[in-house]
Amino acid sequence: MPEQRVQRTIHKKSSSSGRGALFKTTTWILIVICASCSSFYIGAFAGIAASGGQNNNNTAADHKLNANNNNNNQIDDKELQRRAEELADQKLKLLTSSHKLQELCNKHMCSNNPADQKPHGSKEVHKLFPRPLNHFANGLVRVSKDDIMSTFDFGVPPNPHSAGKDALILYNTAKALPNDRYLAAAANLNGYTALPFTNATTATENCDSLNVVFTDIPGGMRQCFALIGGQYQSYHVQRWMRRADNRNGLNKEEPLKLSSRGHTGGGREEFPAPKGREVAEHQEVLKSYLNEVKGIKSRLMSVLKRMNSKQVVVMTCNHGQSELLMNFVCSSRAKGFDLSNVLLFPTDVETKELAEGLGLTTFYEEKLMASVPKTEAEIYGDIFFTKIMFAKIVCVQLVNELGYDLLFMDVDIVWYRNPIDYFMNKSLPQFDIYFQDDGSRQERYAPYSANSGFYFVRANPRTQHLFRHLLYSGDLLNAWNSHQQVLIALLAEYNSLMGLKVKVFAKETELFPGGWLYHRQKNEMKRIMKGESNLYIFHMSWTENKRNKLNFFQQIGQWYVQETCIGKHYNDIVGGDSTVSLSTHCCLAEPVVICHYRDKPSKIPCNDSPYLDKKRGKPFW
Secondary structure, eight states, rough: HHHHHHHHHHHHHHHHTHHHSSSSSHHHHHHHHHHHHHHHHHHHHHHHHOOOOOOOOOOOOHHHHHHHHHHHSSSOHHHHHHHHHHHHHHHHHHHHHHHHHHHHHHHHHHHHHHOGGGOOOOOOOOOOOGGTTTTOEEEEEEEEEHHHHSOOSSSOOOOOOOOOOOEEHHHHHHHGGGSOOOHHHHHTTSOSSSOOOHHHHTTOOOOSSOOOOOOOOOGGOOOOOOOOOOSSOSSSSOEEEESSSOOOOOOOOEEEEEEEBBBBBTTTTOOOOOOOOHHHHHHHHHHHHHHHHHHHHHHHHHHHHHHHHEEEEEEEOGGGHHHHHHHHHHHHHHHHHHOEEEEEEEESSHHHHEEEEEEEEOOOOOOTTTTSSSSSSSSSTTTHHHHHHHHHHHHHHHHHHHTTTEEOOSSEEEEEEEEEHHHHOTTOOOSSSSEEHHHHHHHHHHHTOOEEEEEEEHHHHHHHHHHHHHHHHHHHHHHTOOOHHHHHHHHHHHHTTTTOOOEOOOTTOSSOOOHHHHHHHHHHHHHHTOOOOSSEEEESSSOHHHHHHHHHHTTTEEEOOOOGTTOOOOOHHHOOOOOTTHHHEEEEEEEEEEOTTSSSSSSOOOTOOSSTTTTTOOOOO
């Protein structure tokens, strides 16, 4: 994106501007010493010359007195030179004393610790990595975290609170060290007393490959890293914890034991293996898919060809969520968006009729969707929620498998601008898959925290294999009660295994905001309410149930559905007249704005409404 490129240029300039002087400490010390000595010599001889000049202007009496003094205390030029050299030697010893050298080092990023200095008289050069480590460690440099994250777009959402923080680059071989010989020497403390700092481009200029590890301190845990060289290369991290075999969490009295990355300090296991019932349910659903998939693909391809669009907006919905689907369609039509490239996978006949009544293209396979309930989930992660997630997986997998780029969207989204335009921009950095940032930083969503309700996928062998694997992993979906959690685990694996390029937009970006921003970022929400934001969509995620989603949309002025159409079947709305458009009956030309909670974002002040958070709520306006 253009704004990212500008930022990257700024980082490179700022990082490289002071590069040369930061690590050439010895050179600068010598310059200071030489300058000091030269200044002393010049001053001494200037004084002698000045003294001689003054004597030429003395009176005759003065000459007589000087002659008498010279007879008693004659000092020739050689003696003056000897004294000057003696004083210069004293000055040089003062400048090169350990105290003075340390003072100079302090000004040039050297260590303040006297213990880091070489022993007096020692010819041995202190190195950071002694010979027993040189089979995998030959240097270490610091780079700005912001600099390396902008130089290389790793795809993970950046932590915005990283100003002044550095990252480390470890060199496995001396051949990978930077070309600058002073920097290369300082990288192993070869005569230097502090780790050198440089920019990311210079630090990696000789790296044929760069293995990247992202780390934090989960739950304040006393975490350590063991780097073991001379072993078969591994691209995974083993995790060991001091814990009992039961679920009581960390116990410092226990030995370190091999642990899942899903083990939390409190004793939870976020990644349990699926059990018999969870496996059996998945196998039944998968059997239906495999038995029907050939015919399904043929029928779906016919629908996609009729749509005549290279990029498809894919959605799925059951009748319990149909009001949110109607709001997406009504709000989009009111704003003038073309929905001819939207393909809905309804999970029941009732939703199919409503969608077609609104003018959407649908693809309905009764056998495939038989396991999906018609009612909405009461809360996130309940049994209805989990079963509905299968529909979210299969609709993306089928369209992607047939070679179409697609944007998948949940139905609790409204458009401010058409997001397809953003993803078709040729200046956009090329990734295989782009996600909205969920905002949650729970360990089970690491390292991406990708929101599985809004993402764009490019059709290629990597993404096709990813979504086949996701489809075949339905037993994990049943065990973990989270489509998002399974998908992120596979993203991390495929990023490593096949080089799948994953991009998650930072949650702070104004382009694709969601529930995190709605509940946590009051100032940014006020900008949206005032029409000052540059957003493409708003995703009402991070919301407990459908009722709250409706209330929040009504409060921010993004609800476009007539009350008489909510929770109704198609025939109940049109009275049996199939020639009537649902848009005429159900869609509003202007949004309805209704206050519900004073402590939640709203288009207008809602200070007469109750608090949603009765303990900690504060008025939005």
